[in-house]
Amino acid sequence: MPHAEPPSPPGAVRRVAVIGAGTIGASWAACFLSRGLEVVVSDPSPDAESAVGRMIDAAWPVLQRLGAAPGADPTRWRFEPDPARAVEGAGFVQESAPERYAVKQALLPRLDAALPPEVVIASSSSGLLASRLGDGCRHPGRVLIGHPFNPPHLIPLVEIVGGDPAARQAALAFYRAVGKHPILLNKEVPGHLANRLQAALWREAAWLVDQGVASVADVDAAISEGPGLRWAIMGPHLTFHLAGGRGGMEHFLSHLGPALESWWADLSTPAHITPAMAEALTRGVAEEAAGRDIETLEARRDRLLAGLLALRRDDPG
């Protein structure tokens, strides 16, 4: 039986336009639908519509398990190839077009021209600068980065960069209303926060493999069997706060700060992924995967991610 009442929308937004429907865009569409929103998807590729449908169907069971809005409907979306028409009537726009200034700077002014000035246009960009994305728009202040993390329908993090204060606050409220965990960057830096932090950790990890200190599988286990378990529960600062015992962060810094500084001093700073490093990493990962293909590993990851998110949701806090 179809629902008589439309599901209650998050905030004032009832319809979202998802512009660019590769893996990221399709995943966003599934996320928004699960929160009871209506979605219009646009993409220049003729194959995008069916691919989005498959993605939504695949993601739906886990989104329901993690808490779909009452009355959320996985069919409440339509495809519109023309991006300017797709954004008509949208209360929020999530753009996930290819990662090139030329592509986005041609696309975003068309969306901007078709929308009332208060509607936020959020770009999923991981690598471009927020300050350049509004070029050519009449209302560049409503253009900001809302960068998700793969897979976006499961990972809560959204990094908000750029935009004027009103747009930032509107994006913050919108992402919270759809169940995400948005964070605000006060300055733009390459890689935003999460990719920078990943890059910092991985630079050292790749160097340790390259120098023969340990195998790829053992370096991976040094995270997934150790600090990675804690980082799924709290970030590095709160982790160190607990390591300080009753004295918390202050005691931690005075007591263990010198050890951390001595490790900082010894960290590597390779500038490039050399061919030898790439070869060692590729061979090492193949050994670690031990015949399990990407689909098998991905299914395990998403199964455990869903379980982990449900565990955190149900914890008394």
Add this chain to the structure above:
Amino acid sequence: MPHAEPPSPPGAVRRVAVIGAGTIGASWAACFLSRGLEVVVSDPSPDAESAVGRMIDAAWPVLQRLGAAPGADPTRWRFEPDPARAVEGAGFVQESAPERYAVKQALLPRLDAALPPEVVIASSSSGLLASRLGDGCRHPGRVLIGHPFNPPHLIPLVEIVGGDPAARQAALAFYRAVGKHPILLNKEVPGHLANRLQAALWREAAWLVDQGVASVADVDAAISEGPGLRWAIMGPHLTFHLAGGRGGMEHFLSHLGPALESWWADLSTPAHITPAMAEALTRGVAEEAAGRDIETLEARRDRLLAGLLALRRDDPG
């Protein structure tokens, strides 16, 4: 009713000596007891015995839930202040004395002199070099580092550094038998693997806070709501392997390597935790904790850690 048969021990080891019984030593004792081993605990402090008893009692419910050996008995331990007597009859020694060469280099030769040469002496040291810990021992090759991760009764990682090949293999087999995930370092480097990787990530995290890019809470969320969730499931290399899609790590490196290199080039390399940085971190963590005390945060962490470990154990893989 007491069990009629002794529980089956892991490998040939039936009794473990835990030398040094602060938080780490007591946590090791609880871990070994839960796997059906007999434990002798030694510490120079007169308060250690009762503290160890409290720690075992506190840890026992979660250890049972995560899979205690049949017949494992939380009372199957005794306290022996003299370390040389404590190791008598032990099949494995885990030393967790204070982190100073002077302390360990006085202690380890006494244990070495009291033990047959094939028994491994593993030190929990995070900061000392394995190659120096055997100084003064008749059998320095059986001395190695077996570094756990806090809290050791929950976190599977154990980093093995140093020792001769036979001792390394024996330690690997022993830690696996007690349910740990040991990894082997082929060379000794300051901080072993996990603390180096933590230090690399945290150096950038602290710098981002120091530069006002984001709050402590938002930098923490950039991990715990993002990559931290994935790192509880797989390490950074396998994560990137999946990010490469069907082409795996090789495709990832050729496609996203340049972006990672550009982020590497922009990473910070502060040498010191300045007073201003320490103040920003301490204040920011207090804001993030929002009135929750260390005990509350620790209880949540351990509850979620136990849930997460149970989730991974029960996954079909």
